[in-house]
Amino acid sequence: LARWRSRLCEFDIQLQHVAGKDNGLADWLSRLPEDHDVTAGEISVPIVLCVGEAPPALSIALLKAQSPPDFVRGKLTCVDGFWLHALTRRLYIPDKLRSVFLRMLHGAPATGHAGYNRCLARACRYVWWPTLEEDLKRHIDRCRL
Structure with missing residues (x-):
């Protein structure tokens, strides 16, 4: 953190902490494996979080392209092209x-056919x-x- 602080001192910014439980997308991005070389076009859907392994060819572009139906849109907010539940900030x-x-x-x-409660919690x-x-x-x- 000290290194980050010294680097960021050059800029006029304000940092604000948001708990991972309130910001699922950022939490997901912070959990990418360190040894995984990722380019912007290769990042995949946050299913990785729930199953512990890379998903099939589901791209963020596909996720962003899906517009939610009107009956749920009122419960969602769009952040950087992703639709998130407005209250929980979970990915739609x-x-x-x-x-x-x-x-x-x-x-x-990685999940070994977990039961309902375990899968739902994840x-x-x-x-x-x-x-x-x-x-x-x-x-x-x-x-x-």
């Missing part, structure tokens, strides 16, 4: 990405959509393992 997952998210959340090797730390709990329950009930 659009319809088209939910099944992939649920498959990875529940079925990835998901609720970082993401939101109106039917998250019901969709997760249905997904786990249909799991054959």
